Amino acid sequence: MPGLLSAVRDMAVRTPDKRERSVDLWRAVAICLVVLGHWFVVAVAYRDGELSGYNALAVLTWIDPVTWLFQVMPIFFFVGGYAGGASLASQRAAGDDGIGWVLKRTDRLLRPTTALFLVLPAVTVVAVAAGVDQRLLGTAAWLASVPLWFLLAYLALVVLTPWLHALHRRAGLAVPAVMVLLVALADLLRMGFNLQLVGDSSYLFAWLAVYQLGFCWRDGLLRLSRRQALALAAAGLVVLIGLTVVGPYDLAMVGYNTNPPTLALMALAGTQVAVVLALQPAANRWLRGIGPWTAVVAANAVILTVFLWHMTAAAIAAVLLYPTGVMAQPSIDSGAWLLWRVPWIAFCAVVLAVLVALFAWIELRRSVLNPVAPGPWRSGATVLGMAAVLAGLFVVAVSGPDYHGPTGLPWGGVVLYLLGAAVLRVVRTQPARSTGAR
Template identity: 35%
Template sequence: MGRDRYVDFLRAWAIVLVVCGHWLITGLEHGPDGGIRAPELLAAVPWTQWLTLGFQIMPLFFLAGGHAAGGSWERERAAGGTAAGWVGRRAVRLLLPTGVYSGLVLLAVGIAAGVGVDPYTLSLVGWAMAMQFWFLPVYLVLSALTPVLHAAHRRWGPRVPVAMGAVALAADAVVAAGQPSYVGLLNYVLVWGVAYQLGFCWRDGLLGGGRAVPALLAAGGGLGFALLVALGPFPVSLILVTGQHPSNTNPPSAAMLAWAVAQVGACLLVAPAVRRLVARERVWRLVRPAGGASMTLYLWHMLPVLVIAAACYLTGIAPEPGFGSLTWWALRMPWLVVLGLVMVGVLVVLRPVERGVAAVYERGRSGAGPDRARTWSLWLALAASVVALSRFAVRGFAPDGRFPVLPALGLAVGLALVALVALPGLLSVRPPAPRSGDPAAKDSVEEAA
């Protein structure tokens, strides 16, 4: 099966919308003490919660991820590869740039704490730089489960996401009934896993060749969401709002599941038209760079906010109309444009870092895959990484204005072990042999692009 440009478009589109959504709802103002505050727009101006219906686009990223992972794992199996080797390389591709980002942010947190930066300010900045991390542990878990999930897909096809959705609804009902909240943690894998599993089905043509099945998914999911919001206990916001209970994202709720199904259906309905659009080379030249920089965009997109806060708000040159007023909304467009320009500069500065990370990955790929003993190390290292990333996602890089010693250590150890196990060529003194004929290598290059 050839490369599907529409899948690349979905990944790029999802990341760009997430970035723009975060920028749009982020507002800065001076506090009574002269410091910078970031009021929560969705809580302060409740009608803006409806905007999350357009900006909560991550179901499509999991859909595209499942589509790509299904093809990648099939090629790995055909080439005689192992599950541990494939999972390890996928994890490293995610963890290497995440480790570089986290290391630099933690270094800045350590320096700021050492020179006596106000704990509240440090905590706020640390949270802003980690607010996107919820996605990483979920995607790592789904990647690690891919060989099992794909085996189930080969045997039962679309019945697998249906069963996962049913279990997710049961788990949500348990949480809604006030039972142990840890049951809801299952839905991080189950709800987002439904979209991921539908990616397998989409790739294998199991969602119908016409418009009937996509239309049913879109209409059924949309109607389900509307009923759950109108008649049930769920809010309309698809992004976490402080003090709002229940939440559609923490953990993912039945309403989020319905919205994910609706998005998948809508995505398949518009696929033919968008494929024709991205088949034009002029359009593809715009899409491909955005897709290639998607991980960098996702990790670093709050840095421009901090840059503008320091350059314009701390100096007092930025206008500060009433939060949520008409003038405030009118200034959102120049705000987005300025942040976009700063982000372009960040991407340019980080380009050598991206190349270095890619070079480390390609060098490490040479050598034999992990043996049985090292496979256990891989799973333990992945568990440590997932726990550390989850901790950052919940509490930020500077909880209560302090350096997070244990999560930082957990991520460092997890990343080091995953890299050493999955990339045995890292310790080799010989240059890696060319791997142009290796299907896994081809997959790595395509995803990097």
Template identity: 40%
Template sequence: MASLSSIRTTRTRRAARPAPAPRAAPDAERVDNAPGHRTPPHPPTRGPGRNHYADLLRVCAIAAVVVGHWLLTDITYHHGHLGGRNSVEYVGWGRWVTLALQVLPVFFTVGGYVNAVSWTSHHARGTPWHAWVGARAMALLWPVVVYVVVAALGVTVALVAGAPARELDRAGWFVALHLWFLPVYLALILLTPLLLAAHRRWGLAVPAVMAALAGAVDLARVGGDVPVVGAANYLLVWGAIHQWGFSWLDRRLTRPRWLPAALAGVSAVLLTLLLWPGPFPVDMIGAGLRVNNTAPPSIALLAFAATQVGLLLTAEPRMAPRLERPARLRRLARLNGAVLTVYLWHMVPVILIALTLYPTGVAPQPDIGSGPWVALRVAWVAVLAIVLAPLALGVMWAERPLRKLPLGAGVAGRWAPVPLVAGIGATAAGLAKIAVDGFAPGGRIAVLGLALVAVGVSLTFLAGPRRGPEGGSGGGG
């Protein structure tokens, strides 16, 4: 989970026998459950290659991120000015809470699993890699486009209305900081065909090498005081975690059955050694620290993620059978279809409630960390959830027409991947800039970030052979 301040502080084979490929799923039982993919009204409760436990983990991970952000956000109103603080920086025991709130490794592991299932299925049907990547990326980007456009319009209206620059800057940053994971995830979608081929050749050696390289980067970054190299760990750490999803799919990570528990135990020991003598802090969101674990991600975060994922895979044999009831699967499918929308929009209620309740004095402001403050966190989360639920439903309804748009402009030939790669690169760069600077840096519209996103999404949408919204030429995603 990204913290409320960690991003801003970053300004300154042995040959193994190939695993059997999953059966290609028929169109009625699609396994293309990328974040943001909308599940049909009556989704299949069973399907080749579908792992409902993975769906459950993704839903729970996003729910934990949302609640975590809400708990850590402490809104203030003094002398006519709204502000916000990250409560972890003011509550002594708060940094230990991040061990329960940092769950994005689960999301990336599930992402690796479902990306491998989807690419394997479409590759078996003859889909070119760039067609799959384009459709997969757009399934992720459609909800993002809606969110970015609405946020940009909101900033424009606030500017015209004469909103104070400092408060507009802060509000624009609050509703942008959680976009940080999208550039990383887009890069992993782009690299999935290559990374999956590497996995089939070298297996768990691939994430092991990534982990070793991440450790070397941290040695240079922290021990050698060369912070510029830290950016490599965004791909190495999150890429290794994404790679675990491939090993989950072909059972290299779960057979024999004791292996996940062993992974969790060894990783927990390594994590303790990294945190106790140092130099890494226990805080797994990296708020306001010189050395942090998320911006850029550290080897300590990777050890923490291995512990977390090992425990969850250990629990799979007991938990998965409990999901196999039609009513539960229908509820899970509906929740799974809403995860990206909920994630994107969950900070908007914070701004709406702050503007409504704090200046009017309706919302109390007890001392941060006090008993009343802790008790009010429950009411705070409940009110935000009540506001978010209809907001998310309305947004999902508004997004439906976008899903019907055919992708691609008929680009073919060996140069077909070029506009796609350029588009994903520009989109990732634009989203990264917005995540760091916000939608209104210095009280002004984020022109460069928004322009990069507009150009990048347009190129991604138009690149490749023309196909239907579900990948009519085999590029669904």
């Protein structure tokens, strides 16, 4: 641990002055708020020997406005677009191509995810052999897989980044503007004409709009004074209030407005983007201090591990606390339930700390990448591998809380993902001479 802390501090000290440090700060803040929000809304009940769970937001409707603060995934995609654009530009300057960049960029994303896909089925198989209730295992596996929804969307955008960035260079701010219009059109068709399948296209258009805005930020197309940014944030807030309080959209920014993403979520995204831009100079000044910046570097070093395992921590906490009677079960609409959220979240944090200690090395480890030289084989293998990975993630993400057999997660999705990850690993690490290149 002292060696790790020393390495993190050394990374912080060696950070070049030109780095946009606020990107790393907002990434860490976004993930931490998502983790806390998920832990808060997980309502667990243990009755007659059966453990069950549901979303507290379905009952606590008074908390809907608070979701405006905790629905920060637009910020995550916004800073993701900035970081992706900066990384791609750097790799192209070094002579790498788009496929090479995708292979390197997705390595850190897939290593911790692969660990999750290996560990959860292995633990489930052992639990089945030990006679653990199958319904309990189905619920626990489903809880653990919740983060894969966001990872699926983000990974898809990362894979498409070379082509998305080329589109950005041609059209700039027009790209996110068109994407927002398409979200509005999808809403109209879904809400007005019950065309749900068309409405689901917003899963792509909405996150793509925010990701493309990140490109625009990095390339200087969003240069605003603090006063202009705050005015834009205020305008976005007015639009958001109009769409939800006065208009047809739900007030909550979790649930209806995210499944699929709606125009109301786009208004929230615009407000958050403006706030990030308004705070950018102050955030960068604060992060010049070695203490704050070291903390941000440390958080980002394990941020994917934290995100991937935080719902597993909640599942473990539920199994340990509720059947044993350690955690009280007051009515969800009572003040006592809110007070019991404090020890619940604290215990989830302790369990997550243990999981991070066990698995963070996978994210921290630097892979020795020696990709196959450019050519048809590399391109084809990369496309097939990425397609299998994304398909596997999708199958698992939509599976629901039912029992899916001894693997816990749907075995078809697990196999697809692992096959794709294995293919990509071979492409990333096979010596170039094996293709005939010198």
